Amino acid sequence: MHKLLHQAEAVLFDFDGSLCRIFATLTDWAAADRVLSVLGLAGVALPPHLITTSDPIEVARFLATVDDREIALRAEQELRAVELEAVAGAAPTPGGHEAFRAVAASGRPVAIVSNNSPEAVEAYLALHRLTGLTDVVLGRMPGRPGSMKPHPYLVTMACMLVEAEPGGCVLIGDSVTDIEAAKAAGTLAIGLASQPDRAAPLQAAGADAVITGMTDLLATA
Template sequence: MRPAEVIAQAGTLLLDFDGPVCAVFAGFPASVVAEQLRQVLAEGGHANLPGSVATSADPFDVLHYAATVGSDEARYVEVAFAAHEVEAIPSAMPTEGAHGLIRTWHASGRKIAIVSNNSTSAINAYLDLYDIRAAIDVVSGRTGPDTALLKPNPHLLVQAINDLDVTPNECVFIGDSLSDVEAAEAAGVRSIGFANKVGKSALLAEADAVTSTMAGLVANS
């Protein structure tokens, strides 16, 4: 199915944040954040990390590992992670066409939500920075250290759907990762994969549609 067809059938738009809306760590590399989170663990006596965690450039890998170590470690790492996400927002790069899609969708009277594993504090900071908060009805993001609630778990999507007071079959979720597609399927929501990098189209093949641009969706909204 073409993205235009999926969009046309939807009454409610759910958007992942990092990717479809902006590149959160465009100016504050995720690898730097991951290293700083490893330092938090080291200061708590956990310097000897598994190889994959010790070398990962993804802060979420460190957060997930911290959750296996203990509740205190998970809480400390998550708080530090959220602070770094907020710090990264001023240098985040808006995705071409994303703000236009958000404003166009909102102007049509249809509901729209941000659904993301990123912290709500970072998402809200971005919405304020670009003055698009009024166009977003609901923000469903990370609010604590419980990584079991993050995508691919459908929890955040279900939370957004409930807060919007809509049904899953009237929603479409745009995300740029396999976990987004899996979460959408688990929540009973149609999905559009945002293939913003080479090779992602194959990764997102299980989505109802795949697009390489957010800008191309604006005319079809």
């Protein structure tokens, strides 16, 4: 991991998990529920797994399958509003900001590649005085849920925008979808397993290294 991070030309950070837990004060359940009620009120039939989901991103993925584009966009708008509200009460990941600052201070480009809305990420950066450390913030595009990780689109775009070859970039993320997106885009990947049972799936997805906390990055950033 030390070598990976040290040799990287550019470093890409996932947002939710790596820098903070966005749904902390405003819970993921409440967020998912609000978006689902937009769909429910519009009469969209929901698959059983979605009715009980606590993952707003899972709901965002489902929007790709909603035939009525207007309803899908209305639900996406609601999710964007909820994410923005959630930012105020988001819980910073221990060591996350420090790692982000340390990489930026090393003079290398840093980017954020998130399945959350870019507006929510920008709002979080502003709230925590991290704006200006990166000018590349990529997030979920309205009406294009298929562009979310594990699709490589956002990772590939980030590499282009920081003007680095994918092979010279490393992505740090806490989800299997982060690792899958990184591998598909041709970057290296560091998995963040904040709980012991999260390590094996990240490794299986092809993570080049797995860390147990963002503080692990500090010594070498």
